């Protein structure tokens with residue numbers, strides 16, 4: 544029996560990874576948070592096929608209970624249990640507001656999972672994936688960034704993820720656990736959370752086109768990101784756990800664009816020509832045909848420390864895992880606007 548356990552199963556990546564594992568014949572388990580309103584929108588279409596348990600990465604007891612329940616259920620029939628740690632407080636800007644919580648979940652939460660794996664009777668059949676991030680590069684020391692580029696985190700989120708990255712390597716080296724990091728660059732989809740920049744822009748463009756919204760209020764439109772599609776990236780996560788040995792890999796597209804370029808491509812897709820005037824907080828984007836304002840800037844969306852430019856080099860993943868991505872930036876924008 545091949546079994547997958549996903550923390551963060553209700554998130555963007557968790558939902559695509561669940562679909563992938565089910566398609567491959569895995570029994571899929573997931574840890575969900577209790578919420579006062581529904582948080583299963585992204586997995587409702589497959590919910591009957593999943594084994595969901597309430598839990599939280601702040602709670603070692605529940606993590607241990609769930610892991611033990613799974614290994615006790617399958618016992619010696621277990622071929623492999625792949626644990627994907629995707630659960631996180633994943634919003635960089637919000638991490639400045641709730642830094643201690645973010646450290647606990649995104650940093651110490653990784654340790655909690657690894658300890659439970661270390662103490663499990665079937666430890667040698669368990670493989671662990673840690674959702675590491677290109678935010679680790681922060682104030683990037685080299686362009687493009689590879690597995691060997693030094694880290695320089697720029698937010699409480701990135702600092703917590705740095706701990707998660709190293710504790711994963713430490714448990715691999717100390718306790719011989721099959722544990723690896725995927726250092727993933729930004730990946731998007733129609734299931735992206737509403738307050739991340741690509742979703743905010745594509746939803747705003749749709750609303751403006753339908754006459755439901757006048758303009759979009761943005762922060763820093765000059766940072767650059769290397770954007771891929773979440774579906775391509777969860778496939779890369781799965782590939783990492785299929786190798787003989789645990790190794791850390793970068794996943795990225797090798798192309799990057801500014802937020803401003805993403806805005807321009809999104810309006811272009813719905814046949815609106817955007818032009819720009821002004822500078823800094825006074826910069827606006829407007830419709831060339833009607834003169835209406837489409838984009839305004841508000842400093843409330845600026846970050847105390849920004850990550851100006853991210854560009855990944857996934858040569859290692861392409862050569863060693865055979866990983867490829869299918870979506871380019873225009874394909875991502877099209878799907879996000881059309882869905």
Ligand code: NAP
Nearest residue numbers: 551553554555556599600629630631633674676727729730
């Ligand atoms: P997401 O959509 O924000 O999903 C995060 C998931 O974590 C949700 O299921 C959320 O549950 C869960 N979660 C939050 N706090 C938790 C806690 N205390 N205990 C247990 N679960 C908790 O994030 P994503 O985009 O799918 O990203 C998946 C992972 O990859 C995250 O670790 C993220 O940091 C990392 N990552 C993402 C990207 C990217 O560009 N998407 C790039 C690199 C790394 P609720 O649904 O209840 O909120």
Ligand code: G4F
Nearest residue numbers: 633635676677678728729738739740741761762763766844
């Ligand atoms: O969409 P974002 O919030 O993503 P960010 O900060 O790059 O983080 C995402 O990718 C990381 C991988 O590198 C993940 F680890 C992390 O979990 C998350 O998924 O912001 C992208 C850029 C930033 O430079 C931000 O300052 O867009 C800029 N931006 C400009 N205006 C904005 C806005 N970001 C948001 N969220 N909202 C704005 O209005």
